[in-house]
Amino acid sequence: MISEQDINAAHERIKPFIHRTPVLQSNYINQLAECEIFFKCENFQKVGAFKARGAMNAALQIPKDVLQNGIATHSSGNHAQAIARAASILKVPSFIVMPKTAPLIKKNGVLGYGGKIFECEPTLQAREETLAQVILKTKATEIHPFNNEAVIAGQATACKELLEDVKTLEVVMAPVGGGGLLSGTALAVHYLNPSIDVIAGEPSGADDAYRSLISGKIELSQSNTIADGLLTNLGTLTFPIIQKHVKEVICVSDDEIIQALQLVWEKLKIIIEPSCAVPLAALLKEKEKFKKKKVGIILTGGNVDLAKLVPYFK
Amino acid sequence: MISEQDINAAHERIKPFIHRTPVLQSNYINQLAECEIFFKCENFQKVGAFKARGAMNAALQIPKDVLQNGIATHSSGNHAQAIARAASILKVPSFIVMPKTAPLIKKNGVLGYGGKIFECEPTLQAREETLAQVILKTKATEIHPFNNEAVIAGQATACKELLEDVKTLEVVMAPVGGGGLLSGTALAVHYLNPSIDVIAGEPSGADDAYRSLISGKIELSQSNTIADGLLTNLGTLTFPIIQKHVKEVICVSDDEIIQALQLVWEKLKIIIEPSCAVPLAALLKEKEKFKKKKVGIILTGGNVDLAKLVPYFK
Numbered sequence: 001m002i003s004e005q006d007i008n009a010a011h012e013r014i015k016p017f018i019h020r021t022p023v024l025q026s027n028y029i030n031q032l033a034e035c036e037i038f039f040k041c042e043n044f045q046k047v048g049a050f051k052a053r054g055a056m057n058a059a060l061q062i063p064k065d066v067l068q069n070g071i072a073t074h075s076s077g078n079h080a081q082a083i084a085r086a087a088s089i090l091k092v093p094s095f096i097v098m099p100k101t102a103p104l105i106k107k108n109g110v111l112g113y114g115g116k117i118f119e120c121e122p123t124l125q126a127r128e129e130t131l132a133q134v135i136l137k138t139k140a141t142e143i144h145p146f147n148n149e150a151v152i153a154g155q156a157t158a159c160k161e162l163l164e165d166v167k168t169l170e171v172v173m174a175p176v177g178g179g180g181l182l183s184g185t186a187l188a189v190h191y192l193n194p195s196i197d198v199i200a201g202e203p204s205g206a207d208d209a210y211r212s213l214i215s216g217k218i219e220l221s222q223s224n225t226i227a228d229g230l231l232t233n234l235g236t237l238t239f240p241i242i243q244k245h246v247k248e249v250i251c252v253s254d255d256e257i258i259q260a261l262q263l264v265w266e267k268l269k270i271i272i273e274p275s276c277a278v279p280l281a282a283l284l285k286e287k288e289k290f291k292k293k294k295v296g297i298i299l300t301g302g303n304v305d306l307a308k309l310v311p312y313f314k
Numbered sequence: 315m316i317s318e319q320d321i322n323a324a325h326e327r328i329k330p331f332i333h334r335t336p337v338l339q340s341n342y343i344n345q346l347a348e349c350e351i352f353f354k355c356e357n358f359q360k361v362g363a364f365k366a367r368g369a370m371n372a373a374l375q376i377p378k379d380v381l382q383n384g385i386a387t388h389s390s391g392n393h394a395q396a397i398a399r400a401a402s403i404l405k406v407p408s409f410i411v412m413p414k415t416a417p418l419i420k421k422n423g424v425l426g427y428g429g430k431i432f433e434c435e436p437t438l439q440a441r442e443e444t445l446a447q448v449i450l451k452t453k454a455t456e457i458h459p460f461n462n463e464a465v466i467a468g469q470a471t472a473c474k475e476l477l478e479d480v481k482t483l484e485v486v487m488a489p490v491g492g493g494g495l496l497s498g499t500a501l502a503v504h505y506l507n508p509s510i511d512v513i514a515g516e517p518s519g520a521d522d523a524y525r526s527l528i529s530g531k532i533e534l535s536q537s538n539t540i541a542d543g544l545l546t547n548l549g550t551l552t553f554p555i556i557q558k559h560v561k562e563v564i565c566v567s568d569d570e571i572i573q574a575l576q577l578v579w580e581k582l583k584i585i586i587e588p589s590c591a592v593p594l595a596a597l598l599k600e601k602e603k604f605k606k607k608k609v610g611i612i613l614t615g616g617n618v619d620l621a622k623l624v625p626y627f628k
Contacts, residue, residue, distance in 0.1 A: 043583045044583055048583060105580060262620060265585050265620065266419060266585070266618075266620070269357045269358055269362060269584055269585040269586075269616035270583055270584050270585060271579050271580070271583040271584060271585060272583075302583035303580075304580075306576060306579065306580070
């Protein structure tokens with residue numbers, strides 16, 4: 001069970017290694033959405049995503065003698081860079097299992113921090129099997145991208161900062177993939193201001209969290225979306241937290257995701273990745289639910305292969 | 315002759331109507347460029363470009379009885395939006411002559427502020443003739459995009475803020491089209507810290523400023539570049555200031571512009587328009603000149619038609 005104290009301790013622990021990211025607003029988007037949106041810009045975070053928080057919090061708690069063997073993970077991208085960066089700061093090796101299909105910019109990010117990449121098929125099974133082999137060989141410590149309490153507590157610090165900076169929020173939104181950010185966000189809200197509703201956005205092409213909340217068990221993701229950061233299923237740690245503390249999951253199509261992405265690019269003048277546009281797409285799709293409210297949205301990351309996105313722009 | 319007092323007065327006059335934009339840095343870009351770059355983010359300015367400064371400064375100085383007839387200009391885009399916005403704040407009409415080829419996002423910006431658009435061929439002659447007709451009919455006051463002292467003094471305030479925020483600069487860079495920003499920047503540096511070198515970037519496909527400095531007279535632009543904000547010739551007011559206070563103009567190809575643009579998008583996670591990437595492209599092209607220096611770069615705007623840019627991404 002992750003406590004308020006765990007989240008506070010995570011924040012103090014990682015502060016020297018992360019940015020306190022800004023909160024931006026757009027009059028144009030507010031008028032369009034008919035509510036007041038506060039965008040927490042984790043696309044400006046170290047490694048270009050909130051993942052720098054959880055990875056650093058987990059790595060800093062590994063005992064020194066074990067840490068020497070390095071840290072390892074499987075990730076479609078941003079967590080991979082975050083682990084490679086944490087290892088590079090702590091001066092230990094990192095071993096990263098990535099699906100072949102991961103964006104080039106994310107692979108280059110890992111290599112830039114001196115991480116060693118092991119490519120595999122883009123399935124959860126292939127990722128887990130390859131990682132098991134790597135760990136057997138290296139004795140590195142696994143830091144799971146989301147199913148890890150230290151990672152969840154670390155991700156919670158993004159929402160903690162948002163609630164500190166904007167005191168009047170009535171809703172907080174985050175996307176959901178494996179649920180590390182969403183469960184951390186839900187816990188931060190639960191401890192700091194439980195009157196706030198936590199609502200998730202999820203791609204219709206990977207709507208496993210939506211289905212899991214209906215069925216009451218962890219459903220598999222069909223992984224058919226442009227939002228490449230949200231392809232994974234929920235984890236055994238993240239699912240119960242989401243079940244308890246998240247009010248609703250709203251699903252959106254890839255077209256809706258791209259529209260929201262373009263809106264943020266054009267009006268806020270900032271680069272976000274598709275996964276990151278999902279909550280705004282969800283808000284715009286079900287506008288009535290948010291009318292006149294003060295809504296915090298965590299913009300999760302800004303690592304995009306521009307060339308890959310290009311065919312979607314109209 | 316624009317004085318230091320004119321620039322200070324412009325700054326006080328427009329402060330309630332503009333953003334003091336942030337200055338950003340990227341470790342990655344600094345390492346690549348082998349110098350320390352401070353990006354002044356006018357892409358986050360009102361209307362998405364520094365042009366909000368000069369237009370507002372000029373409009374605020376028109377006598378009330380004349381102002382009632384409205385304000386008018388010809389512009390390929392950002393100045394057009396800036397004039398429409400200034401008119402909307404001052405509750406008077408605005409009349410904007412735009413080349414047919416101007417990006418849709420810029421036309422929509424003008425319409426959004428209630429400006430009336432008159433389309434014309436994309437030549438200086440067509441723009442000036444159409445504007446003359448419009449003014450004859452409406453009795454509106456022309457605010458030229460760059461050949462206007464109030465506009466130049468207004469644009470100078472971007473560099474003034476940059477010099478106030480970063481005290482140690484050794485070089486300041488800006489792009490050059492008509493020269494409003496560049497001459498304002500050169501004057502701000504001249505008055506506030508003349509030991510700083512002012513260096514301009516210009517597209518090779520519209521290198522009229524480069525040729526003008528060689529020939530000693532205003533040369534015509536060939537207007538063949540992706541940098542759609544930099545297609546115009548220098549003006550009779552801007553040219554002498556640039557001649558006197560700008561150290562050098564460095565020309566870059568469209569490929570170099572797109573590379574610099576992608577670098578800013580990917581590493582700073584912010585949207586800038588092609589015109590705006592020109593100084594960074596110039597710096598990267600002639601790296602040796604800037605080695606280990608502290609360089610301020612004015613990122614001029616962030617209004618892009620994404621679909622139009624798309625074919626350039628690799």
